[in-house]
Amino acid sequence: MALRFLDINGFTGIGVVSPQAGVELGQPEVLAEAKRGNIDPNVVGTKTREAIAALLNGTRRSEDPQGEAYALLLAENCRYRNRAMPFMFEREGDYTELLIPANVLADDSVLNRAVKVLTTEVCRDVEVIGWLYQFYISERKDEVFAGFKKNKKAGADEIPAATQLFTPHWIVRYLVENSLGRLWMLNRPSSQLVDQMEYYIAPVDEERDYLKINGPEELKVVDPACGSGHMLTYAFDLLYAIYEEEGYAPAEIPRLILTNNLHGVEIDPRAGALAAFALTMKARAKQRTFFNKQVEPKVCVLEPITFTPDEIDVLLTRGGDKHAESAFWYQFKHADVFGSLIGPDASLMARLKQHIAQHDNGGDILLANLLDRAERVLLQAEYLSQRYSVVVANPPYMGSGNMGSILSGFAKSQYPESKSDLMTMFIDRAAALVRSGGVFAMITLSAWMFNQDTAAFRKALLGRASISSLLHLGRGIFGVDYGTVAFSATLGHDERSVGIYRKLYNVFSAVRTPDEIRDLFLDHAHASYVVEQRALESLPGGVLAYWVDWEVAEAFRRCGPIGKRYPSGNGITTSDNSRFLRYWWEVSVASVRSNPAGDPASGHWIPINKGGPYRKWSGNREYVLDWRDDGKKLFDLRPIATMRNVDKFFRASISWSDVSIGSVVGRVYGAEYAFDASANSVFPEDERDSYAILSLLNSRAVAEISLLLNPGTHFKIGNFEALPAMLRSDADLFDDVAQLVRISDADLRTYELDRTFMRDQVARLRGSISESIACVQGGWAQEIERASELEQKNNEAIAKRESLPPRMSLAPEAEDVTLRNNPDFEFRKFDRSLRVKLDVRAKVDDLISYAVGCMFGRFSLDTPGLVLANEGSTVQDYLAKVPSPTFAPDMDNVIPIVDGDWFEDDIVARFRQFLRAAFGEQHFEENLRFVTESLGVKDVRDYFAKSFYKDHVQRYKRRPIYWLFSSPKGSFNALIYMHRYTGSSQLRV
Numbered sequence: 001m002a003l004r005f006l007d008i009n010g011f012t013g014i015g016v017v018s019p020q021a022g023v024e025l026g027q028p029e030v031l032a033e034a035k036r037g038n039i040d041p042n043v044v045g046t047k048t049r050e051a052i053a054a055l056l057n058g059t060r061r062s063e064d065p066q067g068e069a070y071a072l073l074l075a076e077n078c079r080y081r082n083r084a085m086p087f088m089f090e091r092e093g094d095y096t097e098l099l100i101p102a103n104v105l106a107d108d109s110v111l112n113r114a115v116k117v118l119t120t121e122v123c124r125d126v127e128v129i130g131w132l133y134q135f136y137i138s139e140r141k142d143e144v145f146a147g148f149k150k151n152k153k154a155g156a157d158e159i160p161a162a163t164q165l166f167t168p169h170w171i172v173r174y175l176v177e178n179s180l181g182r183l184w185m186l187n188r189p190s191s192q193l194v195d196q197m198e199y200y201i202a203p204v205d206e207e208r209d210y211l212k213i214n215g216p217e218e219l220k221v222v223d224p225a226c227g228s229g230h231m232l233t234y235a236f237d238l239l240y241a242i243y244e245e246e247g248y249a250p251a252e253i254p255r256l257i258l259t260n261n262l263h264g265v266e267i268d269p270r271a272g273a274l275a276a277f278a279l280t281m282k283a284r285a286k287q288r289t290f291f292n293k294q295v296e297p298k299v300c301v302l303e304p305i306t307f308t309p310d311e312i313d314v315l316l317t318r319g320g321d322k323h324a325e326s327a328f329w330y331q332f333k334h335a336d337v338f339g340s341l342i343g344p345d346a347s348l349m350a351r352l353k354q355h356i357a358q359h360d361n362g363g364d365i366l367l368a369n370l371l372d373r374a375e376r377v378l379l380q381a382e383y384l385s386q387r388y389s390v391v392v393a394n395p396p397y398m399g400s401g402n403m404g405s406i407l408s409g410f411a412k413s414q415y416p417e418s419k420s421d422l423m424t425m426f427i428d429r430a431a432a433l434v435r436s437g438g439v440f441a442m443i444t445l446s447a448w449m450f451n452q453d454t455a456a457f458r459k460a461l462l463g464r465a466s467i468s469s470l471l472h473l474g475r476g477i478f479g480v481d482y483g484t485v486a487f488s489a490t491l492g493h494d495e496r497s498v499g500i501y502r503k504l505y506n507v508f509s510a511v512r513t514p515d516e517i518r519d520l521f522l523d524h525a526h527a528s529y530v531v532e533q534r535a536l537e538s539l540p541g542g543v544l545a546y547w548v549d550w551e552v553a554e555a556f557r558r559c560g561p562i563g564k565r566y567p568s569g570n571g572i573t574t575s576d577n578s579r580f581l582r583y584w585w586e587v588s589v590a591s592v593r594s595n596p597a598g599d600p601a602s603g604h605w606i607p608i609n610k611g612g613p614y615r616k617w618s619g620n621r622e623y624v625l626d627w628r629d630d631g632k633k634l635f636d637l638r639p640i641a642t643m644r645n646v647d648k649f650f651r652a653s654i655s656w657s658d659v660s661i662g663s664v665v666g667r668v669y670g671a672e673y674a675f676d677a678s679a680n681s682v683f684p685e686d687e688r689d690s691y692a693i694l695s696l697l698n699s700r701a702v703a704e705i706s707l708l709l710n711p712g713t714h715f716k717i718g719n720f721e722a723l724p725a726m727l728r729s730d731a732d733l734f735d736d737v738a739q740l741v742r743i744s745d746a747d748l749r750t751y752e753l754d755r756t757f758m759r760d761q762v763a764r765l766r767g768s769i770s771e772s773i774a775c776v777q778g779g780w781a782q783e784i785e786r787a788s789e790l791e792q793k794n795n796e797a798i799a800k801r802e803s804l805p806p807r808m809s810l811a812p813e814a815e816d817v818t819l820r821n822n823p824d825f826e827f828r829k830f831d832r833s834l835r836v837k838l839d840v841r842a843k844v845d846d847l848i849s850y851a852v853g854c855m856f857g858r859f860s861l862d863t864p865g866l867v868l869a870n871e872g873s874t875v876q877d878y879l880a881k882v883p884s885p886t887f888a889p890d891m892d893n894v895i896p897i898v899d900g901d902w903f904e905d906d907i908v909a910r911f912r913q914f915l916r917a918a919f920g921e922q923h924f925e926e927n928l929r930f931v932t933e934s935l936g937v938k939d940v941r942d943y944f945a946k947s948f949y950k951d952h953v954q955r956y957k958r959r960p961i962y963w964l965f966s967s968p969k970g971s972f973n974a975l976i977y978m979h980r981y982t983g984s985s986q987l988r989v
Contacts, residue, residue, distance in 0.1 A: 014040070016077045030077070031070045044076040084291035085280055167230055167394045168477060168514040171443055171486055174199040174521075176234045178469055178488035179390045179441035180221055184242055187213040193241055199521070201469040201488075204498045204530055210490060211389055211437035216242045217260040221390040222383075222433060224340035225426060226264030226299060229275030231392045235262060236282045254283035255295050264299040265383050267339040272301035300383045302335040302342075305373050314367075315374055317355045324348060332377055337407050339396075341414065341422075341429055344381035353378055384433075391433045391440035395426030417457040424448045424457055431465055434491045439468075446472060446485040450710045452718035455541035462542050465489040466497035466533055470546065471521065474505025476512040483508060483712070495534045501546035503527035508711055509661070540722035545708030552705060555724045555802045563721020566693065568682040570658065570717060571609075571649075571675035573642040574634060580626045581608070583959050584755055588870040588979065592624055594672050604628035607755070609669050611657030611678035615818045616665045616698045617737075617744035620657070622753060625674050642677070649674045653681040654693045656715060664706040664715040665818070666697030668741055680717050691737040692727040698740075700795045701726060701808045726802045728794070736790050743787050747780075747819040752849055753956070758864040760850035762843055763918045769927045772919075773843050777836070780821040787817050844934040848948070849955060851914040852907070852962065856977035857889030861918055873979050887917040893980040897964075897973040899945045907948075907975065908941045949975075 015029030033039070035056055039049050054060035055069040062068045167175075177197040185191055185200075186207055194200060213219060216239065223231045239261050243253040258279060266272040279297040284290045307315065307329055316325050328348050335342065356375060361368040399421050400408060411419035418424035423444040430440040448454040449472075470487040477484045490497075504520040504527070505512070520526050531546045538553050539545055540561060574580040582605065584592060593603035605624040612620030626633070634641045652671045656664050658678045668690065675681050684690045696702055702723065709719040748754040750761045765772040792811035799809035814824035823835035830838060853859040857868040857878040862885055868878050878889055896906040915927050928940065937943045953960050962975045 016074065027066075028070065028073075030073050031066065034069060034073060039073075043080045044073065048072055048076055081291075084294055085277060085296075167443060168518075169230075169234075170199060170514065170518045170521075171394075171477065172230050172234050173197075174471065174486055175392050175441040175443060175488070176231060176238055179392050179439040180219060180235055180238055182468065182488065183211060183213065183389060183439050184219065184238075186210045191242075191245060193238070193245065196241060197238075201500050203468065204500060207490075209437055209492050209494055211435055211439075213389065216246055216248070217256065218389065219261055220263065220386075220388045221261055221392065222263040222265065222388045223393050224265045224384075224391065224429060224433060225393050225395050226266050226275045227268075227271045227394070229264060229278040229299070231394070232262050232264050232275060232297075232299075233278050233282050235390075235392065236279060240286060251287055254287045254290055255293055258283060258295050258297050262298060263383060263388070264297070265302060265340045266299065267302050267336050269301050272299050275299045298383075300380060302332065302339055302380055303376065304335045304337075305332045305377050305380075306330075307370070307373070311370050314359075314370060315352075315356070317351055320348075320351065325352065328352065328381070329374070329377060332380055334406055334410070335380065337404070338410055340384060340433075341410070341425055342384055343414070343429070343432060344385040346385035349378070349381060349385060387435040387438070388433055389435060389438045391430040391438070392442070393426060393430060393440075394443050395430075396422045397445060398422040417460050418454070420451070420453045420457075421445075421448070424454055427461065428457065431461065431489075431491055436491055439488060439490050440465075441486070441488040443477070443484060443486040445481065446483040447712065449485060449544040450712065452541065452716055455543075455718075458542040458544070459537075461489075462533060462537050463493055465491050466494050467499040467544075468497075469500045469502075470544070471502045471504055472546070473517055474508055474512065475510065476517060477514050480511055495537075497533045499531050499533060499546070501529040501531055503529070503547065509713070539708065541709075541718075543709055545711075548708055549805050551802075551804050552701075552708070552724075555726055555804065559724035559726050559802065561721055562693070562696075562723045562725040562727075563718075565725055566682050566684050566689070567648075568680065568717050568720055569645040569648065570677050570680045571645055572634065573644070573677045574625075575637065575640045575642070580634065581610075582624050582626075583622050583753075583957065584624045585753070585869075585956065585961055586959050587624060589866055590870045593627075607673050609653075609655055609673045609675040609679040609681070611655070611659065611676075611680075613657075614661065614665060615667065615744075617694070617740045617818075618667050619744060619748055619754075619818075620667060621669070621673075621755060625676075627674065644677065645675075648681070648683055651683050652687075652690065653683050654690055654697065655679050655681040656697060656720070658714055658716065660706070660715040661713060663703035664697060664720075665703075666694045668694055680715070680720060682720065688734055689727075691734055692729065694741075695728050695733065695737050695794050696723070696726060696798065698791070698794070699726075699798045699808075700810060700812070701798050701802070701804055704808065724802075726798050726804075728797050728801065730797055732793070733797075736793060740787060740790050740794075743783050744819065746783070747821050750846075751820055752846065752853070757866075759859065759861075760847050762847050763850055763861065766918070766920050768923050768930075769844075769847070769919060770930045773840055776821075776843065777839065780819070784817050784819060784822045787819065788812055788814075791817070841934050844931055845951060845955075848911070848931070848943075849952065851911055851918075852895075852948075852952075852975075854887055854914060855890055855895055855907070855910045856893065856962070856975075856980065858961070858977065858979070861886045868977075869979055871979060872982065887914055893976050893982075895975045897944055897948070897975060898971070899941065907944050911940065911944070945973075949973075 014033060017028050019027060020029040020032060034052055037053070039052060041049070044052070051060065052069045052072050055062055055065040055072075058065070177200040181193060181197045181200055182203075185194060185202075187210075194202075219239065219242070221232070221235050221239075223229075226232055236257055239257045240253055243256060244250065248256065262279065264272070264275050266275065276297040276299040279299070280290075283295070312326055312329055315329050316322055324345060325348060328345055331342055331344060356371060356378065359367070359371055361371055400411065400419060403411065403422075411425060415425045415428055418428040427440075427442060427444065427448070430442060434440045448457065467487055467489045470485060473484045473486060475481055475483050502521060504517050529546050531548075535548060535550065535553050536542060536544055536546065538557055539548060540556060584605075584607070587605050591603040592605045592607065594607065604627060606627040607621060608623045608625040609621065610623045612622075631643070631646070635643060650671050650673070653669045653673070653675070654666050655669050655675065656666050658680055669675070669681070682693055684693060705723060706715055706719065709722055710716065745756065749756050749758050751757060752760075761776050762769060762772045765775060788811055792809075795811070796809040798804070799806070814822075815828040816825070818825050820826055821839075823839040824832070826842070827835040827838045850859060854861060857873070857875065858866060860867045860878075860882045862882050867881055868874075868889070870877075875889060875891055878885075890905065890910070895910060898906055901909075912924075912928070915931075916924050919927050932938070932940050932943075935943045935947075937947075949960075949962075949964050952962060961978050963978055963981075964973060964975055966973045
């Protein structure tokens with residue numbers, strides 16, 4: 001790869017792996033010339049030239065003379081380039097020359113594939129090296145992440161592949177221009193460098209506390225996780241422009257940059273070699289004779305280095321601190337794991353250097369080896385103990401859960417505030433590597449800006465550095481990532497400092513390409529915020545909610561956190577939901593204990609709150625938990641099962657879902673509920689307090705503030721506890737919230753899957769179905785309008801009380817009145833013009849499902865709620881509750897579904913009977929036609945034969961209550977109701 005790059009850019013003089021100019025594929029030019037007798041004596045030694053000539057003229061026998069000759073030429077060229085690039089090419093005698101493949105000239109060889117892939121156009125930019133390395137490690141990366149899924153931890157062999165991501169070039173430019181470029185512009189305000197920095201963000205106010213630089217040589221830059229050198233190569237370009245502007249001789253600038261300015265640290269030897277190669281290519285492109293200068297880039301690949309106790313005794317100084325010195329020599333034992341996170345004690349460097357320099361090995365091989373290792377430790381420590389003007393990096397990413405024991409222990413002891421992820425530890429480390437007033441710039445995942453477990457780290461960071469600019473990038477910079485952020489910060493705290501923050505997404509969850517994100521950056525009118533850092537410091541946990549209003553920041557300060565007033569928590573984790581959880585319709589209704597104070601023998605299933613989808617005020621109450629013997633089996637499963645806050649079971653609560661797509665919303669739950677880990681809950685003692693909290697959670701204010709505290713997909717207990725206690729206490733509070741809960745509950749009672757379902761809302765009206773649906777929709781339109789008015793009133797009450805921005809007092813959007821009977825909410829993903837039509841279809845689907853329930857006796861036209869819903873229920877049980885039914889249930893619990901009129905009691909015949917019974921004979925034909933048209937079928941039999949059961953399975957969330965039996969060829973199908981199932985049911989089918 002390196003030789004192909006050299007060939008394309010004319011740095012080899014003759015194509016070592018490439019064919020002659022103008023030829024896309026063919027023999028390498030160096031071999032073609034050798035056949036003509038032209039072999040460069042400066043590159044190939046005399047004996048090797050003779051061997052090559054003998055192979056090519058046939059005087060030396062070989063099964064593959066050309067391949068063997070080329071292998072010799074290739075090895076000699078590598079040795080020759082070792083003088084200028086020892087980090088990339090081996091010296092004579094290295095074992096790697098034995099790895100040259102036997103079929104090196106074959107059409108499908110690595111050499112020919114490299115020629116095809118590395119085209120002339122591709123090789124014009126040294127950035128290709130990083131992309132190729134990313135591709136090179138991709139397979140290993142997949143292996144490592146597959147291991148993570150099996151709970152394997154990352155060690156030295158896994159960390160490079162698991163943590164390296166190639167940075168898009170425009171992000172590199174932003175980072176370098178707003179660190180190195182920024183520092184230079186502060187020191188040289190009249191510099192023309194600004195004209196070539198497209199991604200530079202100029203300071204808003206005059207900067208005072210910055211590192212003073214006298215000349216370009218003082219601009220020491222380090223990338224502590226340099227990978228293949230992408231950051232460093234662009235820093236080279238910027239530094240070249242700086243030196244040029246300062247009047248330095250062009251022939252000297254490349255050497256000065258590599259000698260004085262650029263430093264890289266890496267744990268992967270292959271990546272480190274590529275970084276050094278990339279920098280060398282940059283220098284050679286600017287200076288033709290650069291290879292002759294034999295200047296090696298300052299890229300340090302950290303090696304693990306160990307010593308025995310006896311060797312340590314030799315390395316200790318007389319009268320020194322033995323503990324500190326021993327720790328110094330041992331610190332690189334796991335260098336391939338810790339990398340740049342190692343922080344050597346700079347105060348020991350001079351003393352230990354002098355001590356090692358005084359040693360004379362006296363020809364002792366063992367002592368010479370010891371001193372070599374000691375000098376390597378000192379060199380590595382030199383890179384990591386000095387302070388730099390600029391630190392720039394795309395650090396490694398790895399959460400603490402994937403760290404091996406060695407790295408995890410190191411993180412806890414050395415980086416207690418930032419230990420949650422390698423990236424936060426590297427931010428911490430970057431601040432330690434930079435000089436006071438210097439700049440560090442990084443791209444990371446964005447979680448650290450908001451997560452609870454990084455609150456202490458965040459506060460410490462804001463206390464020691466001032467953020468000058470930050471790009472909140474959303475998702476897509478690294479493909480399907482979790483959201484990224486790029487920022488630049490100056491070391492040194494200034495409460496007057498002002499930062500420029502850019503929100504480069506419209507919807508956080510949307511994955512876009514890096515170019516699409518860049519286009520938003522270049523649109524200077526898009527979402528730019530000028531923020532005083534002290535405003536961020538006033539927010540709980542120092543969350544970097546840069547879009548915060550001053551009025552909101554004041555509310556945090558004035559009201560105090562709600563967590564100090566009310567206890568909150570989340571519930572149990574069964575670790576085996578398939579065993580302990582059911583939908584309530586899967587079990588006999590008699591086995592569900594609704595009164596926690598009742599006799600446990602009355603039922604071992606209890607309702608459980610599991611969070612659930614976006615819905616306000618009430619709802620999401622579909623699950624039951626196996627709680628026989630008061631949960632003994634779950635308690636016995638500990639620690640596999642986690643039994644949190646069981647003492648808060650069966651207490652009235654206000655709850656919100658842990659996963660909150662959009663904004664957090666609250667629901668009220670009665671005292672009959674348990675709750676699990678996804679149902680975050682708060683437990684006020686007073687009902688008025690409960691309603692105040694519920695009104696707050698469902699306000700526009702909290703819809704915005706929740707995204708300040710955590711803009712991701714979760715809203716944790718700690719996020720709730722940090723909310724400002726902006727609680728209503730006006731006289732209308734209780735009545736307003738009670739009405740909203742009543743409307744929500746009424747909406748739920750029309751939903752067959754809710755435990756409070758009474759009867760189908762269309763079937764309760766006789767006459768025309770179309771008119772009944774219109775009547776139902778009209779009634780709900782009034783309820784929806786009333787709910788919207790009450791929610792607006794709630795928003796206004798909170799916003800006025802706390803002097804919040806006017807937008808927080810507005811009415812909810814139509815889509816945000818979270819009722820199933822609100823077409824704008826239920827069908828919000830569809831075009832507005834289709835929503836009412838879809839609502840009609842949904843109500844017809846509900847009616848059909850209810851009709852089938854009546855056929856089996858689950859429901860009845862004559863009484864509300866469930867009729868038969870217990871295991872082994874019979875028609876006699878039904879008649880005991882409904883002695884004279886308007887529409888009688890099927891006697892044998894078998895309802896055929898066929899494509900013709902073969903049975904008098906098949907599902908179509910029964911449905912026709914249902915329509916007559918529910919709506920009257922005189923409207924039968926009209927109603928049947930309306931149902932058929934609403935379903936979009938020619939005949940209602942088509943729907944029942946082809947679609948009904950699929951709809952039923954989907955409606956009941958893949959836990960159907962009606963079971964389908966089919967003949968082998970599918971010509972005969974029949975439904976039975978599971979709660980009426982007996983041993984003879986299959987025989988009847």
